[in-house]
Amino acid sequence: MLGFHQTGFADLTLGHVVLICVGLTFIYLAIVKDFEPYELLPIGIGLILANLPGTGLLVQPQETGGEVGTAGLLGVLIEFGLLRYTVLPLLIFVGLGALTDFAPLIARPRLFLLGAAAQVGIIVAFLGALALGHFGIAEFGLEEAAAIAIIGGADGPTTIYVTSRLAPEMMGITAVAAYSYMAMVAIIQPPIIRALTSKREREIYMEPELREVSKTEEILFPIVCLILIILLVPRSAPIVGMFMFGNLLRVSGAVERLSDTAQNAFINSITILLMLSIGASMPAELVMRPETLMVLALGLVAFACGTAGGVLMGKLMKIVTKEPFNPMIGACGVSAVPMSARVVQRMGQEANPSNFLLMNAMGPNVAGVVGSAVIAGILLSVLG
Amino acid sequence: MAEHIVKAPMRGRVFRVHVETGSQVKERDRMCDIEALKMEMPIMAPVSGTIKEVCISVGQQIGGGDSLFVIES
Numbered sequence: 001m002l003g004f005h006q007t008g009f010a011d012l013t014l015g016h017v018v019l020i021c022v023g024l025t026f027i028y029l030a031i032v033k034d035f036e037p038y039e040l041l042p043i044g045i046g047l048i049l050a051n052l053p054g055t056g057l058l059v060q061p062q063e064t065g066g067e068v069g070t071a072g073l074l075g076v077l078i079e080f081g082l083l084r085y086t087v088l089p090l091l092i093f094v095g096l097g098a099l100t101d102f103a104p105l106i107a108r109p110r111l112f113l114l115g116a117a118a119q120v121g122i123i124v125a126f127l128g129a130l131a132l133g134h135f136g137i138a139e140f141g142l143e144e145a146a147a148i149a150i151i152g153g154a155d156g157p158t159t160i161y162v163t164s165r166l167a168p169e170m171m172g173i174t175a176v177a178a179y180s181y182m183a184m185v186a187i188i189q190p191p192i193i194r195a196l197t198s199k200r201e202r203e204i205y206m207e208p209e210l211r212e213v214s215k216t217e218e219i220l221f222p223i224v225c226l227i228l229i230i231l232l233v234p235r236s237a238p239i240v241g242m243f244m245f246g247n248l249l250r251v252s253g254a255v256e257r258l259s260d261t262a263q264n265a266f267i268n269s270i271t272i273l274l275m276l277s278i279g280a281s282m283p284a285e286l287v288m289r290p291e292t293l294m295v296l297a298l299g300l301v302a303f304a305c306g307t308a309g310g311v312l313m314g315k316l317m318k319i320v321t322k323e324p325f326n327p328m329i330g331a332c333g334v335s336a337v338p339m340s341a342r343v344v345q346r347m348g349q350e351a352n353p354s355n356f357l358l359m360n361a362m363g364p365n366v367a368g369v370v371g372s373a374v375i376a377g378i379l380l381s382v383l384g
Numbered sequence: 385m386a387e388h389i390v391k392a393p394m395r396g397r398v399f400r401v402h403v404e405t406g407s408q409v410k411e412r413d414r415m416c417d418i419e420a421l422k423m424e425m426p427i428m429a430p431v432s433g434t435i436k437e438v439c440i441s442v443g444q445q446i447g448g449g450d451s452l453f454v455i456e457s
Contacts, residue, residue: 356394
């Protein structure tokens with residue numbers, strides 16, 4: 001029988017209790033509210049496991065001096081998957097690439113501009129975080145500012161990768177912020193889109209079906225993107241390389257089983273390991289700091305400015321293109337695939353029941369993923 | 385009496401059909417839902433009238449431009 005001092009209760013602090021409650025809230029949101037369940041459920045369990053005292057689960061191999069059997073399971077995952085080698089967020093991109101259909105972007109390559117414009121949110125949040133650091137309101141340096149700003153890319157694995165390279169102590173917070181805002185796309189984006197567009201603009205009808213994309217184009221696209229983007233921004237290679245490799249598995253038609261595995265079993269297995277590790281890397285002392293609230297606020301600013309940047313570029317493209325162009329599709333440049341494309345489809349049909357913008361919206365949506373990978377590469381080149 | 389053929393706006397799968405032959409519909413009534421990219425989208429009646437023909441069934445794959453309904457108005 002264990003004495004009281006040998007149980008976890010003896011070492012339980014208020015900080016642990018608060019974070020266990022946060023973990024329980026995540027699990028509630030995932031199961032009852034269907035709020036990003038694939039991410040929040042394992043994050044919630046990781047958070048609870050990491051905050052139950054005396055388990056040894058978080059002991060990282062480097063802390064044990066090589067003594068056999070002393071490292072903890074979550075410590076091993078965090079050290080090798082996130083902190084030291086960062087393999088988990090990168091492997092996720094193989095699955096994401098296999099799930100992505102680039103055809104709407106290949107059919108209208110100029111939609112790349114919307115994906116690029118929406119990255120303005122990252123720049124605004126970066127400058128905002130630097131300003132807070134400069135005026136001594138928060139302890140944000142260049143690396144922390146970059147990690148916060150990348151939340152505006154609305155891409156979870158990119159956020160995790162950049163944070164783990166530049167500001168690993170903030171990883172849990174930025175990851176949760178990115179996934180939370182992606183889950184709230186349907187709440188955050190519509191008021192911004194409405195504020196920046198007139199009813200007449202929202203009614204603009206676009207041909208719902210884009211031109212047929214040939215097999216050759218689909219196969220060449222990931223290969224050309226991989227080589228060109230990596231030559232332009234070499235530090236984007238881990239993300240862009242895995243993303244385009246996954247897409248080639250999908251479109252090649254030659255490796256059906258690999259494509260199927262990447263889209264299902266592989267990405268699901270990596271998601272379990274990655275999200276458990278993310279949940280377990282949220283120490284109480286970090287989460288309880290006021291900077292955490294500032295990270296969440298700046299992440300929201302990044303997301304909102306990205307949406308606005310995309311819509312404003314959409315308005316510019318409406319003026320310069322000959323055929324009808326609905327500027328709302330610019331909002332999808334923030335990525336958040338496919339949630340933001342669905343928001344625009346719904347808003348388009350509300351304004352004009354015969355309007356089906358979904359396919360047009362998917363172009364900037366996938367362009368946004370590539371755009372945030374490129375920005376991540378640039379940030380890592382300059383700061384990493 | 386005029387006949388209106390309601391066509392599919394894009395590729396997808398018929399998810400639900402809300403009307404049958406002989407149903408009365410008003411403009412903007414939901415006639416069916418199609419599914420594309422894991423999203424359900426309603427197809428609404430462009431005019432008021434009577435459904436003369438239902439050309440689709442649940443689960444059917446459709447292409448852009450395929451006839452869905454014939455409405456007599």
